Amino acid sequence: MAGDLDIIHTPDAAAPGGHYSQAVAYGGVVYVSGQLPVRANGEHSADQPFEVQASIALDNLIAILREAGLGPGDLLKVTVYVVDIEHWPAFDRLYAQYLGQHRPARAVVPVPVLHHGYLIEIDAVARNLQPRGLQPHNLREDP
Template sequence: MKTIVQTPDAPAPIGPYSQAVKSGSTLYVSGQIAIDPASGELINDSIENETRQVMKNLGAILSEAGMNFSHVVKCSIFVTDMNNFAKVNAVYGEFFTSNPPARETVEVSALPKFVNVEISCIAIS
């Protein structure tokens, strides 16, 4: 059994996928990019602001599912330039101040809407 999790406080999907799917106590959150859900605009004036918006979008979806960042057990980070790793990592760390989840960071050639960073996560309640 699965439950679709959807919130207007995160960007609407731009393809045939859900913001998140909950199965049992596990929440699978789709990759988020830095779209401001209020304006629909991309936040990409700096890699720090872009990453922060991605994390806010993840947080909104977690919240809709009755969770927060402390429930996250795994993240996947995709960046188009590994030279941004330290800046992305610093902002990411603001949201995981203790007991951070497992994760990987992978450089890719391109991301949707040609953003610089996309992050997905898995959380358990």
Template sequence: MREIVSTSDAPSSPLYSQAVKAGGLVYVSGLVGIDVTTGSLAGSTIQEQTRQALANCRAVLRAAGAAWEDIVEVGVLLTNPADFAGMNEEYATWFPSAPPSRYVAKLGVELPGVLVSIRMTAFAD
């Protein structure tokens, strides 16, 4: 059985669920660095957008009953591969030890101002 997870604390769209819980796992959709309090991107730098995208993922995980420590995989999609070092700079502060598995790839769509999209899979209660 699958359960749709949603929260007003992260960006949403009628085109996808923020997350789906199924089989003891939470699958968080790719989320960008939009600050829901302003409705705008959190900033123009890769660090600012990475920070906000991770905060958005954390909000969805919380809504699903999962903790940050329950994350098993993270997928990072970069608009510009040259932003890899800057993304890693912020990312490392969120996972200081025993990080989850991760992949990084190029974002395949052009979204105005968007530098990064981050998705996750985690264990659920």
């Protein structure tokens, strides 16, 4: 049914640490929850350098997009929260490597602190022109 939510979950990205989904698809759009630099196996990386943390968060984002049958070129809007705005140039370089020529709308927001002492969190919105069929591990909920 057109009004159903498609809950997206992949073991290739960090499991939600609270009462939320990795992503939800609805109405031709995929909404990806904030991705902290937690590895897919649950290992934390708050003690790692910024570039390592950013790579892990981006890897989680890309894995969730892939589970939805999408890729970086489907991103419409990305919001990046960084603890120190001085990390912005390093993030911008890494982000360009992950996205190539694709340039979705983006905001980089400096924040004083993130959960578990992380330095970065990324959330995103992507287009979903051809919604995937539900996989056995996905849930369907009526709004």
